[in-house]
Amino acid sequence: MVSKNKNPEKDGVSRRSFLQGAGAAAAAAGVARIPETVIAGQNGVATPEVLGPEAESILLKVNGADKKASAPPSTTLLDFLRNDVGVTGPKRVCDRGSCGACTVLLDGQVVDSCSMLAIDAVGKEITTVEGIGTPDNLSRLQKAFIEKDALQCGFCTPGMVVSCTALLEENPKPSRNQIREGLSGNLCRCGTYQNIIEAVEHVSRKGG
Ligand code: FES
Ligand code: FES
Structure with a gap:
């Protein structure tokens, strides 16, 4: 059973984990990149590379096509899709992970695109309603x-x-x-x- 409520932890992306992280992220001036980009600082102590608040080039795979735009790393996946690359199937309603209007698939798993960062979707397959069927070829x-x-x-x-x-x-x-x-x-x-x-x-x- 695929459910945002029941199966949320795959790949470490979930409504709950995002919301837990969002508070800390909001308190910071920039956004820390995820662990694979942790770099060694002084005294060999690992420190996260901080991105932002300036825009970064973000490349995502959406419905099988490359979509690239420059956006602040704090941009949510929903904002990136709708505002930066013109994929408007996912809708903004609550903008806080409670209604599902912004649902997309991330490597086949349902996620609320309003509740994760676009940079966390780099390297993953994103499928929106536009990738499921078209007016001429409905599923x-x-x-x-x-x-x-x-x-x-x-x-x-x-x-x-x-x-x-x-x-x-x-x-x-x-x-x-x-x-x-x-x-x-x-x-x-x-x-x-x-x-x-x-x-x-x-x-x-x-x-x-
Ligand atoms: S807009 Fe409601 S869950 Fe994303
Ligand atoms: S909210 Fe109107 S059809 Fe579902």
């Missing part, structure tokens, strides 16, 4: 969303589609409770949960 799940009327305002839909896709890839025959659990990190303020569940079940009946 089976996207078609099922349309057939089952699984959206109203549509604001939660990109994140829902990403989470449901990950769920079905990991478990092509989920029970209703497993679907509910898999979507527990995604909120729909319009309340279309029943239709979303039916869309997932529809795809599941056809083989995932």
